[in-house]
Amino acid sequence: MAEVLLEVNQLKKYFPINGGVFGKRVGEVKAVDDISFFVNKGETLGLVGESGCGKSTTGRMLMRLIEPTDGKVLFEGKELTNLSDGDMRKMRKEMQMVFQDPFASLNPRHTVEKILEEPLIVHGIGDKEERKKRVKEMLEVVGLSSYHAKRYPHQFSGGQRQRIGIARALMTKPKLIIADEPVSALDVSIQSQVLNLLEDLQEEFQLTYIFIAHDLGVVKHISDRVGVMYLGRLVEITTAEKLYEKPLHPYTNALLGAVPVPDPTLKKERELLTGDIPSPSNPPSGCAFHTRCRECMDICKTERPQLEEIEPGHFAACHLYKKN
Amino acid sequence: MTQAPVLDVKQLKTSFFSADGEIPAVDEVSFSVNKGEILGIVGESGCGKSVTSLSIMKLIPQPPGKIVGGEILLNGEDIVHSSEKRMREIRGNEVAMIFQEPMTSLNPLFTIGNQLIEGIKIHTKAGKKEAFQRAVEMLKLVGLPRAEQIMHEYPHQLSGGMRQRVMIAMALSCHPKLLIADEPTTALDVTIQAQILALMKDLNEKLDTAIVLITHDLGVVAEVCERVIVMYAGKVVEEAPVIEIFKNPKHPYTHGLLESVPDVREKKERLYSIPGNVPKPGSIRKGCRFAARCEFVHERCLSDTPPLYKVEGADQHTVRCFLHESGGAASG
Numbered sequence: 001m002a003e004v005l006l007e008v009n010q011l012k013k014y015f016p017i018n019g020g021v022f023g024k025r026v027g028e029v030k031a032v033d034d035i036s037f038f039v040n041k042g043e044t045l046g047l048v049g050e051s052g053c054g055k056s057t058t059g060r061m062l063m064r065l066i067e068p069t070d071g072k073v074l075f076e077g078k079e080l081t082n083l084s085d086g087d088m089r090k091m092r093k094e095m096q097m098v099f100q101d102p103f104a105s106l107n108p109r110h111t112v113e114k115i116l117e118e119p120l121i122v123h124g125i126g127d128k129e130e131r132k133k134r135v136k137e138m139l140e141v142v143g144l145s146s147y148h149a150k151r152y153p154h155q156f157s158g159g160q161r162q163r164i165g166i167a168r169a170l171m172t173k174p175k176l177i178i179a180d181e182p183v184s185a186l187d188v189s190i191q192s193q194v195l196n197l198l199e200d201l202q203e204e205f206q207l208t209y210i211f212i213a214h215d216l217g218v219v220k221h222i223s224d225r226v227g228v229m230y231l232g233r234l235v236e237i238t239t240a241e242k243l244y245e246k247p248l249h250p251y252t253n254a255l256l257g258a259v260p261v262p263d264p265t266l267k268k269e270r271e272l273l274t275g276d277i278p279s280p281s282n283p284p285s286g287c288a289f290h291t292r293c294r295e296c297m298d299i300c301k302t303e304r305p306q307l308e309e310i311e312p313g314h315f316a317a318c319h320l321y322k323k324n
Numbered sequence: 325m326t327q328a329p330v331l332d333v334k335q336l337k338t339s340f341f342s343a344d345g346e347i348p349a350v351d352e353v354s355f356s357v358n359k360g361e362i363l364g365i366v367g368e369s370g371c372g373k374s375v376t377s378l379s380i381m382k383l384i385p386q387p388p389g390k391i392v393g394g395e396i397l398l399n400g401e402d403i404v405h406s407s408e409k410r411m412r413e414i415r416g417n418e419v420a421m422i423f424q425e426p427m428t429s430l431n432p433l434f435t436i437g438n439q440l441i442e443g444i445k446i447h448t449k450a451g452k453k454e455a456f457q458r459a460v461e462m463l464k465l466v467g468l469p470r471a472e473q474i475m476h477e478y479p480h481q482l483s484g485g486m487r488q489r490v491m492i493a494m495a496l497s498c499h500p501k502l503l504i505a506d507e508p509t510t511a512l513d514v515t516i517q518a519q520i521l522a523l524m525k526d527l528n529e530k531l532d533t534a535i536v537l538i539t540h541d542l543g544v545v546a547e548v549c550e551r552v553i554v555m556y557a558g559k560v561v562e563e564a565p566v567i568e569i570f571k572n573p574k575h576p577y578t579h580g581l582l583e584s585v586p587d588v589r590e591k592k593e594r595l596y597s598i599p600g601n602v603p604k605p606g607s608i609r610k611g612c613r614f615a616a617r618c619e620f621v622h623e624r625c626l627s628d629t630p631p632l633y634k635v636e637g638a639d640q641h642t643v644r645c646f647l648h649e650s651g652g653a654a655s656g
Binding site for chain 1: 368369483485486513514515516517518519521522540541542543544545546547549566567570571580581582584585586587588589591592594595596597598599601602
């Protein structure tokens with residue numbers, strides 16, 4: 001049995017909506033609404049979903065860059081949610097993040113060397129000499145050259161910047177990397193370079209990834225297990241093969257059907273999902289997906305389905321599979 | 325197909341002028357679009373696909389940009405030298421465009437109805453009532469529910485997918501023969517993207533509007549286009565019917581591009597990746613633009629620019645690569 005690195009229990013984030021003359025709280029956006037999952041050591045967990053489904057909020061809550069409203073995050077059995085800010089900062093040595101926009105996440109006024117050195121200074125690792133040496137090493141590891149250390153972010157292309165972002169995340173030798181849409185801003189030919197790099201690094205440093213993306217092809221390629229989110233809820237989670245071959249939840253099914261396939265000879269009869277994603281400030285009652293679901297039953301409108309193990313290792317939140 | 329094409333672009337060259345001199349963003353690009361056809365233009369950032377479409381609309385900001393050569397024949401009329409007054413008549417009536425981000429292309433201060441009616445009134449002699457009726461019809465045509473109500477709503481009240489539908493309704497309201505869609509679904513979620521693509525295909529059949537679809541997503545191309553041109557660094561590198569290009573890609577770049585897309589259907593052990601970076605426009609002046617990243621590069625590629633060659637044994641398939649010289653030079 002694989003060792004669990006990260007466990008998430010009933011995590012919630014409700015953002016307040018303030019309005020009215022006195023700025024009173026008039027409602028809340030349930031960005032993440034009661035999700036639980038675990039990540040094993042050395043695996044890649046993909047999180048997919050459409051915009052507004054809460055996948056990025058989830059990623060940030062794991063790092064406590066956004067404070068959870070409720071729920072627990074356990075990293076190697078240690079609870080993160082009640083750590084003080086100072087202790088949490090120390091914990092972040094073990095978990096690092098890679099962001100979507102490689103330009104917005106690098107300080108334009110700092111050289112690459114300074115950007116990469118900073119995590120080491122924050123965590124008090126090594127002396128000046130050692131730090132400089134490690135920066136150069138890391139640049140080579142991610143496929144850049146040591147002479148790049150003196151340059152500024154604007155002198156790099158998008159793909160190279162993302163490599164710098166990855167190098168920065170690896171500086172403190174973390175165990176877990178949370179990558180939030182790391183390749184969606186890149187061109188197709190560069191995207192595959194970065195994906196290959198991420199896979200190589202995983203092998204080399206025994207990393208665990210949480211890979212957040214909206215591109216189902218990319219997620220399938222890189223993930224061992226995949227969780228599908230819809231309106232702040234986890235609707236299905238299982239191994240990548242099972243999810244793509246035999247999706248259980250109607251939403252997963254529709255999502256996979258909507259992906260354009262690069263093969264013109266394949267004229268598939270697809271079921272188009274009708275309508276838009278409902279607002280998370282006023283989610284539908286019962287199952288959040290019932291307004292767009294073709295299999296909708298009476299119970300779906302009133303009772304929220306829980307995530308249950310339908311088959312070994314295959315969890316889904318849908319009344320269709322409820323055992324009687 | 326003897327019918328004259330709706331759009332015929334010949335040797336189009338659009339450059340931008342900066343302190344560093346002339347930067348040719350689009351360099352001698354030729355292609356044509358037949359009546360009722362959907363043509364895909366694929367390429368990565370900076371390859372000139374958007375500049376091509378803006379050139380056709382004559383919306384290139386000038387200065388710094390300028391169409392420096394070539395012809396754009398729209399229904400037989402060369403519009404490169406048309407006056408701005410004539411262009412205003414052409415835009416909307418004969419060719420219309422939709423953009424990537426529907427929110428920034430709609431005016432947030434006016435109602436949807438206002439914006440739709442404005443276009444219709446400018447381009448046709450319709451009165452207020454008639455224009456209103458026509459706008460409602462268009463909204464129904466693009467599959468928006470409660471069309472009359474939406475006429476009185478503002479853009480922020482609609483979702484991304486609905487806004488893109490409004491944009492399509494607006495573009496098609498004067499029945500242009502050609503619609504240019506520049507990354508129309510890039511900003512949308514997959515389930516909404518599928519809806520918009522289905523709508524565009526449906527309208528293409530119903531109204532017989534030719535569509536030029538500009539995208540970087542090969543999946544989208546496979547799904548809706550009939551013919552594809554692949555652009556790289558301002559040049560067309562390959563042109564073929566869609567089935568041909570996926571089954572039998574000839575240019576090393578097209579091949580690499582197809583190989584590097586992760587597929588939802590099967591898991592590849594390792595993704596193919598094209599080495600190097602996408603070149604900046606204007607950075608390569610000599611030889612084949614792809615030479616620096618190509619695995620089949622030989623000496624000639626570095627010194628001479630390859631012309632378009634016909635692909636042997638294939639119909640309507642041309643490729644800009646010395647490896648396929650045996651097919652003979654393509655006309656045009």
